[in-house]
Amino acid sequence: MSVTAPQPGFFDQPLHKEEKIWIALAFVWCIFITVAMPWWHIAGNQNSSSEFYKISGEHFSTIVDDFIAKNKTGEEAGIPVVSPPPGSDIFLRGQQWAWDPILDLKVNETYRLHLSSIDVLHGMSIHPINMNFEAVPGWDYVLTITPTTSGDFRIICNEFCGVDHHNMIGKIIVK
Amino acid sequence: MAAKSEKFRTCPTTGFKIHGPAETLIQINAVTAIVFLLVGGIIGLALALTRWQAIHLLNDTLFYRLLSLHGIAMLVAWIIFFEMAILYFASAVVLSARLAVPWLGWLQYLLMLVGGAIVAVQILLGNADVMFTSYVPLQAHHLYYLGIILFAVGAILGCVVFFATVVAAKTEGAHTGYLPLVTFGAAAAAIIAIGTLSHGAIVFIPTWLWAAGLVPMMDVEVYRLIFWGFGHSSQQINVCAMVAVWYLLGTLTVGSVPLNEKVCRSAFVLYILFINIASEHHLLVDPGLSAAHKTWNTGYFMHLAVLASMIHAFSIPAAVEVALRKKGYTKGAFEWLKKAPWGNPGWSALVLSLIGFGFLGGITGVVYGTEQINIIAHNNLRIPGHFHATVVCGTTLAFMGITYYVLPLIFRREVAFPQLAKIQPYLFGIGMMVFSTAMMFAGGFGVSRRSWDMNGVESAFAVDFGPVVDIALAIMGIGALVGAIGGALYCVIAVATLLIGKKINA
Ligand code: HEM
Numbered sequence: 141m142s143v144t145a146p147q148p149g150f151f152d153q154p155l156h157k158e159e160k161i162w163i164a165l166a167f168v169w170c171i172f173i174t175v176a177m178p179w180w181h182i183a184g185n186q187n188s189s190s191e192f193y194k195i196s197g198e199h200f201s202t203i204v205d206d207f208i209a210k211n212k213t214g215e216e217a218g219i220p221v222v223s224p225p226p227g228s229d230i231f232l233r234g235q236q237w238a239w240d241p242i243l244d245l246k247v248n249e250t251y252r253l254h255l256s257s258i259d260v261l262h263g264m265s266i267h268p269i270n271m272n273f274e275a276v277p278g279w280d281y282v283l284t285i286t287p288t289t290s291g292d293f294r295i296i297c298n299e300f301c302g303v304d305h306h307n308m309i310g311k312i313i314v315k
Numbered sequence: 316m317a318a319k320s321e322k323f324r325t326c327p328t329t330g331f332k333i334h335g336p337a338e339t340l341i342q343i344n345a346v347t348a349i350v351f352l353l354v355g356g357i358i359g360l361a362l363a364l365t366r367w368q369a370i371h372l373l374n375d376t377l378f379y380r381l382l383s384l385h386g387i388a389m390l391v392a393w394i395i396f397f398e399m400a401i402l403y404f405a406s407a408v409v410l411s412a413r414l415a416v417p418w419l420g421w422l423q424y425l426l427m428l429v430g431g432a433i434v435a436v437q438i439l440l441g442n443a444d445v446m447f448t449s450y451v452p453l454q455a456h457h458l459y460y461l462g463i464i465l466f467a468v469g470a471i472l473g474c475v476v477f478f479a480t481v482v483a484a485k486t487e488g489a490h491t492g493y494l495p496l497v498t499f500g501a502a503a504a505a506i507i508a509i510g511t512l513s514h515g516a517i518v519f520i521p522t523w524l525w526a527a528g529l530v531p532m533m534d535v536e537v538y539r540l541i542f543w544g545f546g547h548s549s550q551q552i553n554v555c556a557m558v559a560v561w562y563l564l565g566t567l568t569v570g571s572v573p574l575n576e577k578v579c580r581s582a583f584v585l586y587i588l589f590i591n592i593a594s595e596h597h598l599l600v601d602p603g604l605s606a607a608h609k610t611w612n613t614g615y616f617m618h619l620a621v622l623a624s625m626i627h628a629f630s631i632p633a634a635v636e637v638a639l640r641k642k643g644y645t646k647g648a649f650e651w652l653k654k655a656p657w658g659n660p661g662w663s664a665l666v667l668s669l670i671g672f673g674f675l676g677g678i679t680g681v682v683y684g685t686e687q688i689n690i691i692a693h694n695n696l697r698i699p700g701h702f703h704a705t706v707v708c709g710t711t712l713a714f715m716g717i718t719y720y721v722l723p724l725i726f727r728r729e730v731a732f733p734q735l736a737k738i739q740p741y742l743f744g745i746g747m748m749v750f751s752t753a754m755m756f757a758g759g760f761g762v763s764r765r766s767w768d769m770n771g772v773e774s775a776f777a778v779d780f781g782p783v784v785d786i787a788l789a790i791m792g793i794g795a796l797v798g799a800i801g802g803a804l805y806c807v808i809a810v811a812t813l814l815i816g817k818k819i820n821a
């Protein structure tokens with residue numbers, strides 16, 4: 141019974157064969173999925189990044205403003221559109237409740253995307269490919285990205301950031 | 316020191332000697348838990364009917380406010396009050412011992428009640444629209460954090476009473492030999508609870524002081540790391556408590572005996588040792604930690620905590636099969652299953668809880684907690700889908716099942732509306748399975764969690780997820796409706812039993 145003390149010596153009671161087999165299989169499986177994690181990290185080419193720096197919100201903002209001034213090619217809904225050169229460092233700033241700038245990128249080119257927030261936590265969810273990363277105030281998160289399909293992408297904020305959270309939607313254009 | 320014998324009664328069904336103060340504390344904690352479940356359940360339904368965009372019941376402010384309250388009322392209040400009842404049951408009642416330091420038990424209850432009330436009031440006043448995670452720099456009124464701290468301190472005291480009772484039972488000879496498995500599992504839960512709640516203290520005390528304007532804010536990533544050392548590890552309290560209840564339900568419903576006590580106990584130890592580090596899977600797509608660190612930690616140190624669940628996943632069904640076969644249901648491979656007491660809500664709750672937790676919740680948890688897959692699961696509806704399978708369909712349903720035994724044993728009343736009780740676990744279990752599955756499905760399209768309007772129609776760049784997602788959310792809403800009816804039935808049956816249930820005379 142699970143509500144009475146076990147018999148003395150229960151620790152020496154041997155396992156049933158079925159139970160032994162089950163535990164062995166489960167253990168092998170656990171080892172397998174454990175090994176699979178670093179294996180996928182190396183073999184797969186879609187990982188979260190290990191590159192990040194601490195940065196103040198003001199500092200990040202000046203860098204972003206600079207980046208916008210240098211690369212601005214237009215404006216949409218009051219938000220600047222930037223067309224940075226392939227291979228360069230690009231920036232995305234989250235703040236209540238907008239993402240800026242709108243990034244205009246080239247397909248199959250690689251960029252270093254710096255992601256941060258200048259107020260509260262936000263979440264960068266790229267729609268429709270459903271890839272999600274946190275935009276954390278105080279941290280510059282560097283993601284090396286290569287857009288492989290062209291089109292219009294949305295950046296949906298998926299970390300609760302206040303009452304207009306659901307309207308915090310930005311845009312990435314890939315041509 | 317001999318406990319005063321007049322404070323004990325002997326349960327005619329189980330033979331347990333039940334200590335008066337233990338009984339009272341179990342009753343009051345369980346009733347409080349159920350009140351929170353009722354409130355949280357009504358809110359949950361309203362939330363689901365809002366996420367079902369065709370209905371869109373609440374406005375945005377109310378949605379976020381009630382979402383904060385739902386998280387607190389359910390994950391914190393309902394679950395932890397009920398766990399306090401379980402701790403007292405698994406110590407004083409199961410060991411037929413006196414509850415050591417009853418006044419500390421009362422202090423536990425008071426602190427948790429006052430803390431919970433402060434938090435709820437702050438949320439309802441609109442001072443804490445921050446979700447139960449309350450990530451800095453979003454700030455709530457400082458009383459909100461104080462409420463959480465009081466609640467957590469209360470819960471720690473409950474664990475202290477539990478251990479004191481176990482020790483007293485042994486030293487005073489009320490219990491001899493090893494601890495019963497249920498008590499052992501509860502002890503594992505209490506050990507994890509103490510570790511977890513101290514993370515809560517480490518993160519919430521400075522945050523409280525920050526909200527009061529006394530100290531600077533802590534780093535956001537530090538907050539997130541320590542918060543999840545509390546927020547996720549505390550889910551393992553729930554897992555341990557639930558598994559202990561599973562063993563208890565196996566024994567109470569079909570008289571099962573653990574196959575191999577050594578194995579079951581070792582599995583609980585694996586939980587204690589390896590579960591905490593896995594909390595880092597909440598930070599898989601965050602800056603601040605290297606990929607090597609993340610893969611190692613979220614590998615649960617070789618997934619050994621997962622192994623523990625795999626062990627219980629064999630040991631519990633096997634034990635009930637053996638018990639049912641002993642009753643003579645030996646024809647073919649499945650006669651035992653056919654002849655199982657499907658009309659006993661304790662049994663159906665056990666089975667549905669096992670399935671919901673194991674297949675829907677456990678597997679998706681391990682999958683979403685993988686470094687790469689987390690990228691496509693983080694903060695979308697896959698996550699609430701996953702944890703409504705674990706903590707709702709699993710833990711909550713198991714707690715509902717055990718209630719049908721607690722009512723006659725501890726409240727000494729026959730369960731009211733037995734016909735409704737028969738179908739209650741099915742409605743709740745199946746409703747929540749549909750609900751969680753549909754949520755996870757919608758999450759696969761990137762629909763985010765905690766969003767009042769996934770389409771962002773007021774934004775410059777509205778999003779269209781297409782009709783498949785609309786249908787998924789409708790199915791989610793229907794599942795929520797069925798589950799909420801099941802949940803409401805549970806509350807009605809429990810309350811009716813207390814008020815009008817036939818008294819059982821000892
Ligand atoms: C009738 C039963 C229930 C229904 C219909 C329900 C429904 C919901 C819905 C619709 C959400 C919002 C998902 C989102 O938009 O992110 C939610 C969130 C949540 N629910 Fe439930 N729920 C129920 C029971 C429970 C129970 C019993 C628990 C805990 C034991 C629970 C814990 C939570 C938590 C922790 C959240 C997340 C809150 C947050 O994101 O801050 N729910 N629930």
Ligand SMILES: [Cu+2]
Pocket residue numbers: 234235236237261262263297298299300301305308
């Ligand atoms: Cu945001």
Ligand SMILES: [Cu+2]
Pocket residue numbers: 262263297298299300301302305306308
């Ligand atoms: Cu947001």
